[in-house]
Amino acid sequence: MKNTAKFLHLIGLVMFLGGILASIAMNIFVGTSTDATLIFHQRQFVSAISWTLTIPGMWLVVITGIVTALSGKYRLVEQRWLSAKLVLAVLILLNGTIILAPLVDQVTGLAEQGAMQDQLLPIYLQLKAKEDMHGAANFVMIWIAILLAIFKPGFRRD
Numbered sequence: 001m002k003n004t005a006k007f008l009h010l011i012g013l014v015m016f017l018g019g020i021l022a023s024i025a026m027n028i029f030v031g032t033s034t035d036a037t038l039i040f041h042q043r044q045f046v047s048a049i050s051w052t053l054t055i056p057g058m059w060l061v062v063i064t065g066i067v068t069a070l071s072g073k074y075r076l077v078e079q080r081w082l083s084a085k086l087v088l089a090v091l092i093l094l095n096g097t098i099i100l101a102p103l104v105d106q107v108t109g110l111a112e113q114g115a116m117q118d119q120l121l122p123i124y125l126q127l128k129a130k131e132d133m134h135g136a137a138n139f140v141m142i143w144i145a146i147l148l149a150i151f152k153p154g155f156r157r158d
Contacts, residue, residue, distance in 0.1 A: 001067075002071045005064045005067040005068045006064070006068055008060060009060070009064035009065055009068055011057075011060065012056075012057045012058070012060030012063075013061050013146075014057070015054070015057025015060065016057030016060075017057075018053055019049045019052075019054030019055075019057055020054055020139055020142075022045075022053070023046050023049055023050065026042050030042045036114040036119055037115045037118075039111050039114065039124075040111040040112055040114065042111075043107060043111040043112070044108065046104065050100075055101055058097075058138075059093070061089075062089045062093055066086075069082060079152070080154065081154070085145050085149060088141045088144060088145045089145065092145070095134055095137060095138050096138055099134050100134050100135060100138065103134065104131065106127055107127050107131050110127060
């Protein structure tokens with residue numbers, strides 16, 4: 001069971017980070033273009049990536065991480081790095097599920113409306129900036145969680 005959870009944890013991490021990196025690549029590809037049709041097509045890819053890779057991968061990482069932690073040698077209370085990683089996991093889930101997932105749909109919907117009108121709607125850029133900010137926050141938090149898992153700092157008081 002423990003090896004299966006670790007394997008699924010790795011698969012989830014690849015999905016999660018791969019989805020994020022693919023979305024970043026799509027943003028770089030579009031750059032500062034204001035072509036509403038191009039942006040709508042890009043948003044279709046970002047939405048598909050989010051709903052098939054990023055969000056399921058995020059949930060898989062957190063669930064299998066909890067299973068692995070509970071079945072492992074580390075005790076949550078005794079290992080501060082593991083407690084910090086759990087807090088980050090909860091923050092990532094909340095940000096990704098409650099804030100980012102709805103934003104992805106809203107921004108894509110606005111891009112579709114803009115493509116139909118052949119111009120970006122003014123609110124599009126505001127919501128896209130908000131989506132980018134929350135996406136960057138999740139990206140930073142997942143890297144911190146990865147570093148915690150690799151280095152397992154003790155957070156000792158001297």
